[in-house]
Amino acid sequence: MQHGAGNIDLTPEDRWTLMEAFIREKGLVRQHLDSYNAFVTSWIKDIVREMGRIETSQPGVYIEVLDVRVGEPQFREVEGNVERITPMEARVRNLTYAAPVKLIIALYENGIEITRQEVPLGELPVMVRSVLDPTSRMSREELIRIGEDWRDPGGYFIINGSERVIVTQEDLAPNRVFVDKAKEGTNITFTAKVISASAGYRVPIILDRLKDGTLLINFPPVPTKIPFAIMMRALGLESDRDITLAVSADPVIQRELMPSLLQVREIGTQDDALDYIGSRVALGQAREARIERAEQIIDNYFLPHLGTTRADRLRKALYLGQIACKLLELALGRREPDDKDHYANRRLRLAGDLLAQLFRVAFKQFVKDFRYQVERHRLRGRKLNLRALARPDIVTDRLRHALATGNWVGGRTGVSQIIDRMNLISTHSHLRRTVAPLSRGQPHFEARDLHPTQWGRICPFETPEGPNCGLVKNLALSAYISVGINSGGVIEILKDLGVIPIEEVFRSLRAGDEELEERIVRYAKVFVDGTLIGYYFKEDATELVETIRRLRRSGRLHHEINVSYLRTGYLNEVYINCDSGRVRRPLLIVENGKLKITKDVIRKVKQGELSFSDLVSMGYVEYLDAEEEEDTYIAIDPKDLTPEHTHIEIWPPAILGIAAATIPYAEHNQSPRNAYQSAMAKQAIGFYASNFHLRFDSRAHFLHYPQKPVVQTRFLDVIGYNDRPSGQN
Known part of the structure; x- marks a missing residue:
């Protein structure tokens, strides 16, 4: 390689320096620690705030949860005194290493605050070496003094004295539309599926296209399939023109909707459509009751990730229109069926994520019981002591039992396991394991195969033989899992960059803007976390994608944001991801065939003056997820660099896992x-x-x-x- 001004002779030693900096900074179980830390610092507050105001059966009396606080690990002795405990003490005495969680609760009557108290909510198991664990802030000498192995990675819990690890669960990405050809021998030709996951529950929504061209929707609370046009009318789009515009402005796709619109000609208003749905779920009730029940189901169970209020119905209608559009594009041969095994379509659910799911269920039970106790005491006219009315063992027992048995909400088993302490490798490997929740008995050949997108994310060798082969996997050394950031801020930035929100576009189309109707088909659609948020008013969105990457590399956009651009004969789509659970990996950035990083920077990393995070914020290294990697051209060796290359591998052997x-x-x-x-x-x-x-x-x-x-x-x-x-x- 020539020694140019911006090009350096990258030796194996230099590359190893960078890889070592990455592993030393992130540690080998960082994914669980980051996820758990996000849970205890922010997600737990969000779950408590979701509850909002807790109404009671007495008019004017309500409870508000103002704040939630998590303490340090402690244990109540038999004598009643509370003592701080260390992980070693919990192991030896068969205790649970847990911290108290307290709520600040206020009771109001007719808008006037009567009392405000700190109420115990229960005990939260503490992950060893997490932000709640004092050992995470101790030096090597201090750890040895309290009986810890300073090399212990943490990332596990101590429940009744036994060390248990929450095994990462691999799932299909939620809130994304997957289209596929249907099985032979049925009346269905093509099918689209979305797992709508909002805080707390997941609702699968399926849209099928039948041989006669009609579209039918299937979602859990409604026992029968609902025609597409009826659902659109129930969501507030009454005219045929509105329904077709919500799907697409392309006349070819609009023509494909004709059978669906003709199928339900006699149901023309929103109330008729709601009554049609209501008659399927509230049999034998009055029309008003049926309509009310249908509205309740649509708001709470249909695409809950877009919201659960009346005001969100237009967004849901536009989202449903996009599901239909994607399905019809597949039917017309304009796009390929989605590959469910592509790692862009997979998400890993870590300890924090799984605990949040468990905590939400336990917290709802706690609130229900608390409300009942308050009502009972008010009726008897007693003076209220909120502290005495709370039953913290509801949350404590629920969390402890799930971690002790591995039986999770949603019927999953084996989520938590006793950590493998055979040797150092087996312990680390157990903490980096992922499990796909597929039945062991069926072949699932595609799911077990090594997919090209697993390069640098999943170890190609470390998987068991036998029935679990390819279903139980291990993270590669270069893998790092996203914690997730709020998409609201990203959407605001996109508006500043010229993306027109979908609601505005739809309003203009509805108002009869014919020029826009003609042009919109050619403009790029912009998706954030799988939801269409608007259009970029240019045929070529390369400029938008390049701007986002430039902002991310300069540190003005969060490094967890990934962007990819899909441009084919018919499709023109920009995908932006900022959700949690994406497996990403770091790569060195190459511009115009030259590495951005310099020998001087590598020397500073070696001497400890710069950390790996500094390299990311300075724009020398970036993390890519499997979706953005589709847009790149990565060199494995520096001598292979050409002007077309966009990145270079930091250390190729990092595609292996701990054991390999x-x-x-x-x-x-x-x-x-x-x-x-x-x-x-x-x-x-x-x-x-x-x-x-x-x-x-x-x-x-x-x-x-x-x-x-x-x-x-x-x-x-x-x-x-x-x-x-x-x-x-």
């Missing part, structure tokens, strides 16, 4: 041999923890004289393997 990274010369082995060794590395007996003489494990494996390997890989030191070796040469 310990194999020397893995590229010289037959592929299944690496898979076998990845499993066996986790079974080697060695030195599993430096505080073994203080622990009371029911089963511990210990080798008297472990040796560090004669032939090593660079990762061993970073993982800490040489301090906790297993096996002998």
Whole structure:
């Protein structure tokens, strides 16, 4: 490689310096810690605020939850005194390592505050080394003094003395439309599916296209399928023209809607449509009651992620129009069926996410019970002591029981498992494991296959043999999972960049803007987290995409935002993602065939003057998700760089997981041999923890004289393997 002004001779040592900085900064279980920290610092407050005002059965009397506070890990002794505890104490005494959660509650009567008190909500299990755990702020010496292994990664919970890890769950991305061809031998030709996930519950919504061209909607509370046009009318779009414009301004797609519109000619008003839906769910009731029930179902259970009020109905109608548009584009051959195994369409649900789901259910139970107690005491005319009325064991028991058994809300089992303490590798590997919730008995060949988009995200070797092969996976060393940011701010920035909101466009089309109707078909659609938010009023949206990337690289946009641009013969779509659970990986940025990073910057990283996060905010490195990676051209080796390249790999062996990274010369082995060794590395007996003489494990494996390997890989030191070796040469 030539030594140009902006081009450097990137040696393996330089690349390793950057990779080592990434692993040392993020740690190997950062994904669980970040997710849990987000839960205890912000999501828990959002869940409590969602409840808003708690009405009671007595007129004018209501309760408001003003704030929620989480304390430090503690335990109430038999004598009644409360003591701070350490993780080691919880392990040895078979206690649960948990922190108290308190609510600030005010009781109002006719708008006047009667009393305000701090009420115990329950105990929240604390993740070891998280922001709630004092050990996360301790030095090596302090950790040793309280009996901890300073090499312990954390990321697990201590429930009744046993260490339990919440295994990452792999799911289809929520709030995204997936279109596919239907199975042969049915009356359905094409089908679209959305899993609408709002805070708390997930509602699958399915739109089918039948052989006669009609469209039918299927969603849980309604036992029968509802014609598409009836649903659109129920959402407030009464005229045929409004319905077709909500789907598309393209005459070809509008023609495809004719069978659906002709199917329900006799139902022309919103009330008629609501009555049609209501008669399916509220049998034998009066028309008013049926309409009210239908409105309730549409607001609460139809696309709940867009909102649950009357005002959100237009947004829901436009979203449903987009589902129909995507389905008809597939039917017309304008787009391909979605690949469900593409990693852009997958999300990982981490500890914080799963605990939030559990906490929400427990909190609702707590509120229901609390409301009942307040009503009962008011009726008896007693003086209210809110503290005494709260039953914190509702939340405590619910959370503890789920973590202790692994049985989660929604019928999932095995979500939490006892951590594997065979050796250091097995512990780290367990904390980086992901599970796809598919039935083990069926073949699911596509789901088990290694997908090209898993490069750098999922280890290609580390998966069990047998029925779980390809369903249980492990994160690659370069993988980092997004925590998620609020999309509201992103949408405001997009408006400033020239994106016209969908509601404005629809209003103009509705008002009869013929020129717009003709042009809009060619403009780029802009999606944020799977929802169409507007149009970019140019045929080529490259400028918009480049601006977003430039803002992100300069640190003016959050680094978790990813953007990709899909441009084919018919399609013109910009996708922007900022949700949680996307597996992303860091890459070095290349501009005009030249690396942005310089030798001087790498030297500063090596000397500890710059952190890996600094490289991201300075625009030398960026994180890409699988969707944005489709827009890039990545070089593996510096000598392969051409002006077309956009990025270069930081350290190619980082595509491996923890266990496979310990194999020397893995590229010289037959592929299944690496898979076998990845499993066996986790079974080697060695030195599993430096505080073994203080622990009371029911089963511990210990080798008297472990040796560090004669032939090593660079990762061993970073993982800490040489301090906790297993096996002998």
